[in-house]
Amino acid sequence: MQSEDILMCPGPNDMSDRVIRAMMRPAAAPATEEFQELYERTLDMLAQIYQTTGEVVPIPGSGRSGLEAAISSVVEPGDRTLTISNGHFGGVAMHIINGVGGKPEALQEPWGSVIDMDAFATKLASGSYKLVTLVHNETSSGAVYQAEEIARLAHEHGALFLLDAVSSLAGADLRTDEWDIDLVVSCNHKAIGAPIGHAHVVVGERAWQVMEQRSTPCGTVFGNLMTWKSQVDPSANSGRTKKRTYGVFPAVHLFYAMHEAFTAVLEEGLAPRFARHLLNAEAFREGVFGLGLRPLAHPDVASPTVTCVQLPEGITSSEFLYHFRHDHGLFTLPGLGDFQDTAVRIGHMGVTATPRNILHTLHAFDHILYRLGHLHDRGAGIARAEEIYQAAEQAAPVTV
Template identity: 35%
Template sequence: MEKLVLLPGPVMVHEDVLLRSAKQVMNHRSEEFEEILTECVELSKYLFQTDGNVAIITGSGTAAMEAAIYSLLEPGEEVVAVVNGKFGERFADIAERRGAEVRRVEFEWGKVADPERVEEALADSDAEVVTLVHNETSTTVLNPAEEIARICREYDALFVVDAISSLGGVEFRMDDWGVDVCVTGSQKVLGCPPGLALVAVNDRALEVMEEKDAGSYYLDIPKYLEYLEKDPKQTPYTPAVNAFYALHEALKRLKEEGLEARWERYRLMQRIVREGIRALGLELFVEDDEIASPTVTGVTYPEGVDDREFRGEILRDRYDVVVAGGQDHLAGEIFRIGHMGEVRIRDMITAVTCIGLGMRELGVDVDVGAAAEAMADVLSEVS
């Protein structure tokens, strides 16, 4: 039986996207591939909500993060890195590896980034770049990107956002908010197999990049944008052609559904999961609905429940449901339910029910019936 994969990436993929990726490879310097590449770039602009530039790189989301940092910063330059989870740390680590002077603005994992502290750091430094993870997957917190973008503009700092696990699943308007660089990956909300990194860059950031000595040969964003001006349009290096097929199909599906409609669907799935977990009697890692991620939900383990036994022997092997564990010091303390990719309302109901049944097997006092009622109440509000 096929398992219900509810990870915060990689995610379940629609059959049409999978089938499209199974087509035979083509010449990546051909007019035929140019058509796919061009449409992927244009549809990606809709995804980012930008009229700016989009580079598509064969690589993971981390490749997009590194491309942004290595194209924008040179050794010795200052950057303010907002850190309230694993991936905020990763942004800071990449900048340090580049040789930048990194000022970390740190918050407790599970707490939202405070824009006032970001402003204090900018006022007390010469930083010209600020990094933020919009949706901190490791802690299931949604950070206030729009508000921090306004602060960056006031201090004339370039704002670089990791929207890898949020873009397409929650409101994000790159141009309207004043985000200068935004990165994402194919393997999360877009519902594609892993393999492609997307980087959107406005003209303001591109001007800075073009003046820098890029620290990476492969992850040089201006190089990718330069090759999009060739005839035919192409990538500077051999791309994962079949991954482009999949991305093309997934982006068309997104456009057909509509961004606002998808944002609304993801919020509905979030509510179903959160209200179901609450009604079971389990504790959400992030209790405040206002800052909770719309694409992944964290649940704190009841005392005495073993992570490996629950997620592996019971949930995965007995109920065919796959969820993620905690990261770093949260390993064994929480588990995370992804509601992104090719999943629907019924999958959320199934997951919460199986979680309740699994907890009951381990002797945890949960109320599966109450969870079913709570989820039905959420659905009745929108029907």
């Protein structure tokens, strides 16, 4: 089966041709010096994307595999944790905490709302929490949150801070070291544009110490981050003093693709890449308003990578998505939870965050709404988006 659909998805996202081509290579044994060098270089590049000098552990699997490794490594049976939950994915961390015997609690707030910092500070002060977790970019509601102040407060109360950056990495500014985050988890197949199959966890010094001081053994071997910790090795090459260990046999071809995807991100540059995501997200949101629709997230927390669009009354997400794919060659997913039937989620991340895809998507919205009998100002969505692009061009003219 081959799909020619454009994935305007909140994940997985499209991959560039150069990333796909990077996998067209013969098999190689991970033990070779060449592969080991590529492995180290790939993870060094990934650390730059996470804006950290700390260690990035590559965990095979999807975003959940990374979350499970991070949580299982630091949470012991009976440990209390606090999750800020403004959407569906906060619950994923709580589910895993529960699974390892921890006692998860939530600061539950409406989906897409701004975090109530006073409520958070009060809740944090009311208990003795080992870990605080936050979803950086809530893929269910299309909201992005500031992590720095949450990290500071968590540390003030002696808790570790874990940030789920699954749908923000390489699409939204994520300053792991500057914001002093202990554990950051993300994966390949969202804004970074690499194939599904790898999560990554950045581990800071506080988190390593907590792992070293566990009073019960970690219940997983492969997901135990200590298994992956780099070791001092005089034979490590390219000026390094440490060598990463393999927790499992590396997925050689995924590493070829990751090397290419991370190279592309760094070639573009983090600041221009974040600006590109912000611009295309703004153009899309304005287009949505032009069509008379509303994003779910509060404007103060509107995400640069995902917009959850509430459909007009009488149009269900399943009929909308049918036409989106079959008439326009665009694929995406419905809302989650209470919004499953009434909203659709658009990913504008990685290679899909371009005017071509945004304008195509807005045209599809315009046409589908019309076809399904919704009265709106036809063409107004695209016109509003074009105004945003024109204003950006005037502010920084493109030189050819």
